[in-house]
Amino acid sequence: MSDINLIKNKIDVVDLIGEYIQLKPAGVNHKGLCPFHHEKSPSFMVNRERQSWHCFGCAKGGDIFSFVQEIEGMEFREALKYLADKAGVQLTNTFKNEAESSLKNRLKNINYDASHFFYNFLLKMESAKDARDYLQKRGLTQDTIDNWQIGFVLEQWDLLTQYLLKKGHSIDDLVASGLTIKRDNANIATKQGFYDRFRGRIMFPIWDVHDTVVGFTGRVLIETDKSGGKYVNTPQTALFDKSSVIFALNKAKKSIKEKDFVVVVEGQMDVIACHQVDMTNVVAFSGTAVTAELDLHKSDAEQQKKQIGLLKRYTNNMSMAFDVDEAGEKAARRTISLAMSAGMNVKIIQIPEGAGKDPDECIKKNKEVWFEVVKNASEVMNWYFSRAFINKDINNPKDKQHIASELLDKIQHIPFAVERDYWLKELGHSLGVDISVLRDDLVRIKSEEKIPVEKKNFDKNIETKTINLPESRLNELVKTFLVLFLRFYDFIKDTPNLFSIDLSLSTGKYNELYEMLKSRYNKGNKDISNFRDYFSHENQENIIDVLLMQGEKDFFGFKENEAKNEVKILSKRIYEEWLKEEKNRIQNELSLAESKGDTDKVDELMKRFQSLS
Numbered sequence: 001m002s003d004i005n006l007i008k009n010k011i012d013v014v015d016l017i018g019e020y021i022q023l024k025p026a027g028v029n030h031k032g033l034c035p036f037h038h039e040k041s042p043s044f045m046v047n048r049e050r051q052s053w054h055c056f057g058c059a060k061g062g063d064i065f066s067f068v069q070e071i072e073g074m075e076f077r078e079a080l081k082y083l084a085d086k087a088g089v090q091l092t093n094t095f096k097n098e099a100e101s102s103l104k105n106r107l108k109n110i111n112y113d114a115s116h117f118f119y120n121f122l123l124k125m126e127s128a129k130d131a132r133d134y135l136q137k138r139g140l141t142q143d144t145i146d147n148w149q150i151g152f153v154l155e156q157w158d159l160l161t162q163y164l165l166k167k168g169h170s171i172d173d174l175v176a177s178g179l180t181i182k183r184d185n186a187n188i189a190t191k192q193g194f195y196d197r198f199r200g201r202i203m204f205p206i207w208d209v210h211d212t213v214v215g216f217t218g219r220v221l222i223e224t225d226k227s228g229g230k231y232v233n234t235p236q237t238a239l240f241d242k243s244s245v246i247f248a249l250n251k252a253k254k255s256i257k258e259k260d261f262v263v264v265v266e267g268q269m270d271v272i273a274c275h276q277v278d279m280t281n282v283v284a285f286s287g288t289a290v291t292a293e294l295d296l297h298k299s300d301a302e303q304q305k306k307q308i309g310l311l312k313r314y315t316n317n318m319s320m321a322f323d324v325d326e327a328g329e330k331a332a333r334r335t336i337s338l339a340m341s342a343g344m345n346v347k348i349i350q351i352p353e354g355a356g357k358d359p360d361e362c363i364k365k366n367k368e369v370w371f372e373v374v375k376n377a378s379e380v381m382n383w384y385f386s387r388a389f390i391n392k393d394i395n396n397p398k399d400k401q402h403i404a405s406e407l408l409d410k411i412q413h414i415p416f417a418v419e420r421d422y423w424l425k426e427l428g429h430s431l432g433v434d435i436s437v438l439r440d441d442l443v444r445i446k447s448e449e450k451i452p453v454e455k456k457n458f459d460k461n462i463e464t465k466t467i468n469l470p471e472s473r474l475n476e477l478v479k480t481f482l483v484l485f486l487r488f489y490d491f492i493k494d495t496p497n498l499f500s501i502d503l504s505l506s507t508g509k510y511n512e513l514y515e516m517l518k519s520r521y522n523k524g525n526k527d528i529s530n531f532r533d534y535f536s537h538e539n540q541e542n543i544i545d546v547l548l549m550q551g552e553k554d555f556f557g558f559k560e561n562e563a564k565n566e567v568k569i570l571s572k573r574i575y576e577e578w579l580k581e582e583k584n585r586i587q588n589e590l591s592l593a594e595s596k597g598d599t600d601k602v603d604e605l606m607k608r609f610q611s612l613s
């Protein structure tokens with residue numbers, strides 16, 4: 001058996017896709033919201049029997065390999081390796097060598113070696129004692145250090161680079177991994193002029209959702225003028241794409257799905273502190289540390305949209321905790337509006353004054369307080385209200401207007417009228433203003449704001465255009481005919497004269513299938529069981545699967561007789577439509593031949609035309 005089939009036998013398509021999206025049984029299939037385009041009602045279907053999937057909204061489809069390629073942005077070889085590992089299948093050498101030798105896989109191996117180097121350094125080296133003391137002081141247990149593979153590297157120029165070179169990695173790959181930096185005057189031959197990006201730092205590996213180390217965050221142990229920032233991260237590499245990495249999602253995803261909500265905190269230490277006290281549905285965005293760049297460029301927003309899209313695979317409910325300072329709140333407001341635009345329910349976690357400045361500190365002071373504030377997180381509108389009134393005097397008309405404008409702006413984005421009305425009343429009540437005044441204001445704001453809500457641009461990059469080209473009427477009829485024929489084959493295979501036309505010379509999408517079915521049917525060959533294999537091509541969706549899925553969707557409750565009747569009617573309409581198109585075509589050719597004075601051709605065409613009438 002080939003590697004591919006071996007893997008397919010071990011990984012079920014419904015289970016695999018179910019790890020990414022919620023699937024519900026629908027007839028013989030499973031159904032869910034398509035992860036590749038935005039939709040409100042599910043048109044994404046998965047079939048266990050045929051091990052295939054198809055979306056009727058964006059027309060994507062295929063098998064487990066194409067799904068992983070699509071959703072993880074992997075190439076075929078990468079997906080093959082990934083699924084082989086998952087299935088516990090040893091790839092035969094040809095595949096294995098190709099997969100192993102790709103740059104991404106070489107970088108994975110480098111990061112793997114580097115994380116072990118850092119971790120062992122922390123555990124075993126005398127010179128790492130200060131780092132161990134520091135982590136202990138911050139309350140990290142040995143279990144946590146093991147579990148998160150926390151490490152350390154001394155303040156020296158090229159300790160890691162030398163180690164990785166000895167392990168057999170090439171200097172080019174080390175530079176590509178972001179772990180090694182190349183000086184302008186570097187010499188590849190002598191390997192002079194290269195140094196470590198991370199020096200004198202506590203090292204935190206960053207994993208992708210599949211437990212692969214894709215990068216690192218280094219926190220400086222002793223801050224000096226030369227240390228260059230409290231936190232340093234792996235830059236963008238072939239392996240590390242910040243926008244597709246959420247810190248700790250690999251460890252938290254199961255718990256997020258089970259609890260159906262995620263807690264988003266700001267820093268990696270906050271995440272680790274939560275997991276250490278067994279709150280495991282906690283993540284932090286982007287793998288950047290507390291010092292996240294706060295002048296929010298457009299690209300940052302794009303990046304965060306992608307991250308929110310990633311989170312949405314696991315839950316629609318998100319509770320956020322953030323540092324209560326101006327920068328923290330600004331960043332949080334952006335995240336909140338992006339998450340709300342993406343259709344997430346957002347709550348705000350507020351740590352009471354004196355209980356700690358961040359989750360890490362709060363847990364250290366009293367973990368019960370932290371559990372309590374997470375449980376009692378407030379609806380985002382309540383939070384907006386409480387923030388809007390801070391330092392404002394509602395007897396001052398200017399302040400009053402300020403509050404009203406700010407909150408009306410939030411209220412107008414609420415998609416549900418009843419809820420909107422509720423918050424309008426709240427606002428009127430709090431300000432002592434008549435609600436009709438606020439309603440007028442709201443209408444005015446809404447009409448002024450012509451800019452569509454961000455929803456439209458959300459996940460632009462994974463949004464796919466519908467690729468269903470407009471098909472000819474004949475093609476449409478043939479398609480529906482084939483759908484019925486394949487789905488109800490057992491009922492209608494004995495009905496005579498169903499294939500009414502000759503499509504062998506035309507180029508429509510379904511012609512080959514139509515002609516093949518016709519020839520078997522005419523020969524009385526009733527077995528179409530090996531038919532599907534004929535149309536299965538590596539890395540391409542099987543046309544039979546798509547048609548069968550369409551049949552299960554459109555004709556689910558159809559009875560034997562209904563199917564028989566429908567297919568007869570279709571056969572007749574196909575003939576009529578074909579006749580019409582044929583006659584049109586001949587007439588066009590006729591006028592062309594006449595204009596050229598080609599009498600032989602004219603005669604021939606006339607005969608053909610008459611034979612059709």
Ligand SMILES: [Zn+2]
Pocket residue numbers: 034035036037044055056057058059060
């Ligand atoms: Zn789709």
